[in-house]
Amino acid sequence: MDLNFYRRLSIAPMLDYTDRHCRYLLRLLTKNTLLYTEMIPANALVHADPEPFLKHSLEEYPLAIQLGGGDPETLALASKKAENAGYQEINLNCGCPSDRVQNGSFGACLMKDSEKVARCIEAMQKAVQVPVTVKCRIGIDHDDSFEFFLNFIKTVHEAGCNTFIIHARKAWLKGLSPKENRDIPPLNYERVLELKKLMPNLNISINGGIKTLEHAKELLTQLDGVMIGRAAYENPWMLKEADSLIYNTQDPIWKNRKELLTAYLPYVEQELSQGCPLTIITRHLSSLFNGIPGSRKYRQMLSEQAPKAKDGVELLQKAMAFVEEIG
Ligand SMILES: Cc1cc2nc3c(=O)[nH]c(=O)nc-3n(C[C@H](O)[C@H](O)[C@H](O)COP(=O)(O)O)c2cc1C
Incomplete structure (x- = not known):
């Protein structure tokens, strides 16, 4: 299965939103769009009963799981369980700014330690055959230069990751709630486009503020993928022509x-x-x-x-x- 074809459009991992019931509904609207789970803590897969976290239907494919964690060994074990359960991609969350995630030293704060992310990616890739990808921001707190962002991507790429999904806004760890940090500070698509120009061999998806398939299609002229979050959750019907517009295949036949x-x-x-x-x-x-x-x-x-x-x-x-x- 060429996941990069499906990756042209993806639905963002969203805690409390993109559970299996939501994904099943979205799949009725588009056969091709890559779907992501909510972020699942790697710890939970390794130390608790993984079944409730991994449960899904075959109809949801193509399907990626997003893991939260910062310990290479735990992430490797969790990745293996996810692969065995049928997930077709393992994504590492390097973009969530919530306090809970910071206390566990994962999510966006991982961007401050690119070497650690590299070790995580290496361990995960050794454990599985399916692609291991990263979802990150364009910077974090005062580390918001293009140089910082590029250095993060290069270090993680050298560890073997070729696919990045980038929420084009920096993470702000103190003083903003995760909800506020989804709208502030402003988006900076230029950073993502610049990265793609400098590293054209990487598969780059852009995320943040994309509300229509037309906008997604426009961005696809310069990038490999577009990830849509809230717009698709709030109005799933917007996806009804995704298969024809984005993939050149036939749309499902729902009249209304x-x-x-x-x-x-x-x-x-x-x-x-x-x-x-x-x-x-x-x-x-x-x-x-x-x-x-x-x-x-x-x-x-x-x-x-x-x-x-x-x-x-x-x-x-x-x-x-x-x-x-x-x-
Ligand atoms: C309710 C909610 C939950 C989210 N949970 C996650 C998550 O579990 N993992 C993650 O990487 N991002 C999470 N995000 C961020 C989204 O994946 C996405 O990056 C963000 O909403 C920006 O995209 P959008 O403007 O298209 O919504 C969440 C967003 C929302 C609205």
């Missing part, structure tokens, strides 16, 4: 969002029968009809009735009936 949701219902039924709480699934569905008459009533019904619903599929059908979708 109701048809999409109807196609998702057998999955919901199956998950509910295996004991999954309905709300774990419906939280990903509440924004699906935003902007369409009736969507407020749809959302309201889901939020009020999903926690106590006896028949989850019936509730979704009833809620969907409020939506007056044309076409």
Whole structure:
């Protein structure tokens, strides 16, 4: 499988968002886009029961797992478990600025120690056959020169990593919440484009603030991949023409969002029968009809009735009936 083909468009790892139920829905909209898990702590895979963290459906492929960690040995063991479970890429998080992650000395603070990241990558690559990739920022705190960024990438590349996904904004570890640090400081796409010019053999995906497939397509004229986060979560329907626009293949045939949701219902039924709480699934569905008459009533019904619903599929059908979708 040529993952670089699928990597032209990817959906960002997002904690609490890109779980397997969300990914299954996104996959109904695009067969090719590379999907990422939420960040999974390597420690949890090695020291706890890994099954709940690794569980996924074959339908979600192409699928990458993102690991959080900073210890080469633990990351290597976690990577092996992920590969054995079927994940097709192992990504190391070098971009998350949260306190919890900083306390564990991983995420964005790894950018301050490129040698350590290099050791992690080496150990992970030795453990698995699938590609090992890095998601990082363009800098961190006051280390925000192009030279710093380039040195980080070069050191990690020398350890064997050829694929980088770059959130084009620096990480700020003190004084901003992770949420604020997704919008401040401003994006700097130039840094990423400059890197690609200097190191054309690397596979570079850009991330941050990309809201439309048209914008993604434009960036693909200069880069190898585009990663979209919030825009795709908040409005999954935006992906409906991803296969034709980005990959030149045929789009799925959903006439409208109701048809999409109807196609998702057998999955919901199956998950509910295996004991999954309905709300774990419906939280990903509440924004699906935003902007369409009736969507407020749809959302309201889901939020009020999903926690106590006896028949989850019936509730979704009833809620969907409020939506007056044309076409
Ligand atoms: C709710 C949420 C959770 C996130 N969790 C992760 C994560 O687990 N790992 C990671 O590398 N980035 C995480 N991010 C950052 C995104 O992957 C992405 O880099 C960021 O949102 C910028 O892209 P966007 O402007 O397209 O949303 C998260 C973002 C959001 C909104």
